[in-house]
Amino acid sequence: MKPQSKLKYVLAAGAIAFGFPQGAFAQNTIKVGSVLSVTGPSSFLGEPEDKTLRLYVDKINAAGGVNGKKIELVIYDDGGDANKARTFATRLVEDDKVVAMVGGTSTGSTMAMIPVFEEAQIPFISLAGAIEVIDPVRKYVFKTPHTDKMACEKIFEDLKKRNLTKIGMISGTDGFGASMRAQCVKVAPNYGMQILIDENYGPRDSDMTAQLTKIKNTAGVQAVVNPGFGQGPAIVTRNYAQLGMGDIPLYQSHGVASKSFIELAGKAAEGVRLPAAALLVGDKLPESDPQKKVVTEYKQTYESATKQPVSTFGGHAYDGLFILVEAIKRANSTDSKKIRDEIEKTKGFVGTGGIVNMSATDHLGLDLSAFRMLEIKNGDWNLVESGS
Amino acid sequence: MAEFLQFLISGLTVGAVYALVALGFTLIYNASGVVNFAQGEFVMLGGMVTVFAAAAGVPLPLAGLVAVCVAVAVGLLLHRLAIEPARGASAVTLIIITIGASILLRGIAQVMFDKQFHKLPAFSGDTPVDVLGAAVQPQSFWVLGGAAVVVLALYVFLEHTVLGKAVLATAANRLAARLVGINTTTIMALAFGGSAAIGAVAGILITPITLTSYDVGTLLALKGFAAAMLGGMGNPLGAVLGGLILGLLEAFGAGYLSSTYKDAFAFLVILVVLFAAPQGLFGRRVVERV
Secondary structure, X not given: OHHXXXXXXXXXXXXXXXXXXXXXXXXHEEEEEEEEOOOOOOHHXXXXXXXXXXXXXHXXXXXOOEXXXXXXXXXXXXXXXXXXXXXXXXXXHHOOOOOEEEEOOOHHHHHHHHHHHHHHOOOEXXXXXXXXXXOXXXXXXXXXXXXXXXXXXXXXXXXHHOOOOXXXXXXXXXXXXXXXXXXXXXXXXXXXXXXXXXXXXOOXXXXXXHHHHHHHOOOOOOEEEEOOOXXXXXXXXXXXXXXXXXXXXXXXXXXXXXXXXXXHHHHHHOOOEEEEOHHHHHHHOOOOOXXXXXXXXHHHHHHHHHOOOOOHHHHXXXXXXXXXXXXXXXXXXOOHHHXXXXXXXXXXXXXXXXEEOOEOOXXXXXXXXXOEEEEEEOOEEEEXXXXX | OHHHHHHHHHHHHHHHHHHHHHHHHHHHHHHHOOOOOOHHHHHHHHHHHHHHHHHOOOOHHHHHHHHHHHHHHHHHHHHHHHHHHHOOOOHHHHHHHHHHHHHHHHHHHHHHOOOOOEOOOOOOOOOOEEEOOEEEOHHHHHHHHHHHHHHHHHHHHHHHOHHHHHHHHHHHOHHHHHHOOOOHHHHHHHHHHHHHHHHHXXXXXXXXXXXXXXXXXXXXXXXXXXXXXXXXXXXXXXXXXXXXXXXXXXXXXXXXXXXXXXXXXXXXXXXHHHHHOOOOOOOOOOOOOO
8 A cells, every 4th residue: 555655646746847837738638627506505525525626636645646637627607697607618518628518506507508518519517406407418418317207206205115106296486396397297107106295385485284283184195295495304304293184194305404594494304204315324335335435435535535424516526527538548538528428338326316327218227226315313324134 | 366376475574674675774773864874784684693693502592682782783883883983975976875874784794604505494394284175384483473573662662761752853843953952972872773773683583485695685775765755754664564565565476477677576566655745655745834
């Protein structure tokens, strides 16, 4: 081990000594672009993504870079505005001449940027959730986060195991909630699910007891599913407990998969189930789990560097960056087309979001095993069944 | 019956908050003729300052007091630095100033606090109270009671103190008030401070139920403004009733009709009212006597 780590320092020193003066020449650095929503309404997604990318690019460069070249990261902040995202995308392609792109915090920004990268034939690994990013498959577009469709499937799988088939839904009318609701309605018949009642709430609403009372009074509802993110699901959970609906299982989505949800919903969160990435339960995974090492290392690195708790969103950026880095290594080139081909060949990549196996027809490469079914117990996440 | 009661209570709780915001609008509108769209930010300040003061170890009641003081200070500054210098400007200009102030306050809150949602513990526990089959959070009673106390205190202040009468006089006719020796600038500052305090109290009372963040004020200002319009702009009693009606419309709309069109339904009713009676439900027709 020792000589190797020494070698790393020598390489790093060499890179600093010789790399910097020549850094101005495009050939000696690998320019990677990123457009993130670091400020604005999606900042709780964009901020950890931004920190993760900067943190790990520094680490990679300190360790000698990729194929002897340093990564030069160009990050722009779209403030959650899709129009701005598109302008920055054009700038990345035309002025900065990036070889690849990791970013696009929201689905809106991503969809606005796709035409730019498709036309320039530069690989684009998106960090947005919705399924339309990779369905239909576009030649240069990939993504790392699980889709909302998968979240529905994971929830329905768990419901089926518990022999619960008659459900009520209460969804946020925000982009995430509406999109996931539509996916759930679409895949429900595949799992024999019957949606008896389908309610909504505004993303800024402060009281959902009226909708929940309706669900409560609907005969035959065996479980309730709540797609949404932000404070809405926390209020739904609190109202749920208030109305004494605790004997009907409540399912949240991966949109609430952060510690702050448990904190906001308080005691009412006890018993709530949700599908989420392994990152949240790194310390509870069995040693044999292939993701254990990756997620615990990422958590440690991120938390010690930023003094903030990890979120799955930063994890998406981690996955995107390393899928790209490995592809560049394999391609042994900074040619965008060659990098694209290698990204598509990604097999068995262990990320924070799951094990990625991409193909020409699947630019996400995750299956349902990437989601873990969690239950909130004693104010903490718990794996429902390590097998499921 | 239990269902009806459930809708009624959740409507009244939300409505009480709208009522307090509407009351803030009314108070400033009466004294200065300004529609203050930064009203929602006072509610945000009430909640956020309490959360952060409590997190810093200040006992909850004291943290609430700190929050009210901060909001009042901000209200006075808003009047002194933004409204007073623009005295004599048109109503639209003044509205634009308050919208600007609202954006500024939100921006400062985003930097000074953070962008996360926060909660406060409920004042008297989370165990729901059963009211004839409807489950009610104890905090709802705090909100309803708090709103009632604020309204009552405001009524007593306006009707039974000299200072309150000076506010009413300024509202009725600023020039005449000045002629009888009332310092109308002080009165206006008082109105801004007062409505900031009312907003902050609303923010503190609702945070245990609705959570708070740097941008909760936007929607509350909109709903509060709608409530004030519904009740009749400038009429304190109308503001309270307008708020309660709006809250009830929302709750019953979501409960008996469709939750998808909950907001649309509430605003539709307001539009109908304003078409039929432009002065609002409880507004007086202005009669100028010469």
